[in-house]
Amino acid sequence: MALDDVPRLGCGRSIDSIWATIERPPTAHEEQCDHCQTARTRLERLSEETRALRESDVHDPALKPGPGIKDAIMDVARAEVRRGSRILLRSADNGTTEISEQALSSLVRFAAAAIPGVHSRRCRIEIRPAASSIAGEDDPSGTAGNATTAGPRLIVNLRVAAAPGIDIPLMAEVLRHEISNAIPAGVGIGAGTVNITVEDLYDV
Amino acid sequence: MSEAPLQGSIITSQLIASLAARTTLETPGVLRLEPTVQGFLARLGPAALRHLRNPGSQNGTYRHDGVTATISNGTARVHLDIATDIAFTALDVAETVQRRVRESISHTGLTPGAIDITILAIEHHRGPTIM
Amino acid sequence: MGDHGPGFEPDLDEGSIVARAQDGDLAAFEHLVLTYQYRLFRLAYRMLNDRGEAEDIVQETLTTSWCGLPMLADADAFGGWIYRLATNKCLDVLRKRSAHAESIVDSDDMDAIPGARARSVGWDPAHEAEWSAEQDGLTALLKTLPPAQRACWLLREMHGRSYAEIGVTLKISPTAVRGTLARARHQIAEGMSQWR
Numbered sequence: 001m002a003l004d005d006v007p008r009l010g011c012g013r014s015i016d017s018i019w020a021t022i023e024r025p026p027t028a029h030e031e032q033c034d035h036c037q038t039a040r041t042r043l044e045r046l047s048e049e050t051r052a053l054r055e056s057d058v059h060d061p062a063l064k065p066g067p068g069i070k071d072a073i074m075d076v077a078r079a080e081v082r083r084g085s086r087i088l089l090r091s092a093d094n095g096t097t098e099i100s101e102q103a104l105s106s107l108v109r110f111a112a113a114a115i116p117g118v119h120s121r122r123c124r125i126e127i128r129p130a131a132s133s134i135a136g137e138d139d140p141s142g143t144a145g146n147a148t149t150a151g152p153r154l155i156v157n158l159r160v161a162a163a164p165g166i167d168i169p170l171m172a173e174v175l176r177h178e179i180s181n182a183i184p185a186g187v188g189i190g191a192g193t194v195n196i197t198v199e200d201l202y203d204v
Numbered sequence: 205m206s207e208a209p210l211q212g213s214i215i216t217s218q219l220i221a222s223l224a225a226r227t228t229l230e231t232p233g234v235l236r237l238e239p240t241v242q243g244f245l246a247r248l249g250p251a252a253l254r255h256l257r258n259p260g261s262q263n264g265t266y267r268h269d270g271v272t273a274t275i276s277n278g279t280a281r282v283h284l285d286i287a288t289d290i291a292f293t294a295l296d297v298a299e300t301v302q303r304r305v306r307e308s309i310s311h312t313g314l315t316p317g318a319i320d321i322t323i324l325a326i327e328h329h330r331g332p333t334i335m
Numbered sequence: 336m337g338d339h340g341p342g343f344e345p346d347l348d349e350g351s352i353v354a355r356a357q358d359g360d361l362a363a364f365e366h367l368v369l370t371y372q373y374r375l376f377r378l379a380y381r382m383l384n385d386r387g388e389a390e391d392i393v394q395e396t397l398t399t400s401w402c403g404l405p406m407l408a409d410a411d412a413f414g415g416w417i418y419r420l421a422t423n424k425c426l427d428v429l430r431k432r433s434a435h436a437e438s439i440v441d442s443d444d445m446d447a448i449p450g451a452r453a454r455s456v457g458w459d460p461a462h463e464a465e466w467s468a469e470q471d472g473l474t475a476l477l478k479t480l481p482p483a484q485r486a487c488w489l490l491r492e493m494h495g496r497s498y499a500e501i502g503v504t505l506k507i508s509p510t511a512v513r514g515t516l517a518r519a520r521h522q523i524a525e526g527m528s529q530w531r
Contacts, residue, residue, distance in 0.1 A: 064372075
């Protein structure tokens, strides 16, 4: 079956071209041509029926999946939930404390939600391991030992969509400030570096 | 496997797990214990069957939603997966949980070992939201 | 869709909701499930005319989407992607069905579309009464279209998807989508003209 052979009327016009102008008054040719008139009448009826079916399907309670469907989908999602990597917050003889990347991201998003004109999108959090001494932040061997360690250094990479017309540099600054406060308050460690990428404008 | 009485009672890893779970849930700032994929798979897999037959033993591991307890040579280790309330500082909540769980383990006569905590989620108290 | 998940922030754009679901946010994913389950069900039901199978399509599509979300490069492409997954699952079901049917019945040539045939095509008594006779007619005619044509017509006319997106879904060019759609409309209109 050739997919691009468009059905044509006896007068040579395509069904498509009549359909395209069906909302407008008939052209001079259409008023003269029996083929076109018949086709127009049929297509007008089809257009009306199509609209009616679209409306009734959307509102038809019988055309909805059972309530168990959503639950079944969410059960699978919960069982396969993605928490991202885990970040070691504190390590001591009597136990370690870790936090999931997702828990940190949600904290970042809660902070971002307080600022009008910005929608947070994907959030990746990298970790520079805590230095076990007071020494420099770049000590690569600073993995969690037995001693209680200083907090890890976070690198927060947040992508956001902004409302059109918003002052982006100002928004980014406020956002960074908000996040830098929220992480110590919500987790109890320093926020480290907060990188903001404005990737999109959202429709208001 | 013999279950030797300890101070007049048998302390199983299941008991330690439920003790730790209860203590955790009573700690302010903890919203719930959070089941993980690993826990889910463990319940489905052969290990789960083993647990059904022998739900917690004097020497062994018991795993339930969000809590794993292991008893070895009189020492109880616990791992907890928790969700915390955003109104609290997560690290402080974890520290309180660790202290309280250690206390409640010591009341059983066992020695508290490492109490490891993973904060899997931070949420508003009313439940998960898109914010 | 007015049916939002718990705690939904009403002005959040879909791209941002998708991005959060990509990061593993269950509340965001639940919102997407609530938004798309009805649309996908309507599509699948009109493709397959079977509630149970349509529910399976909705469930499989959205479950698959949870696992595939992190790989989705463009958060704004979610709608097109989810429609593509669902449509192709429907077409798979119809292919299996027709392979099965051919082994039982002689032939069931879906390409032959005389309008008169519409009357003999399977009706669904449970729902027919609720619809006007004319819409019954339209849905009955729809059932006589070859699967790809039906998908094309439903995606465009019932769901407002773009020619480009439908083309990607059906693995044909946007021009071919236009042609397929024209043939579908022509055949439905022909069928309607033979009603009374």
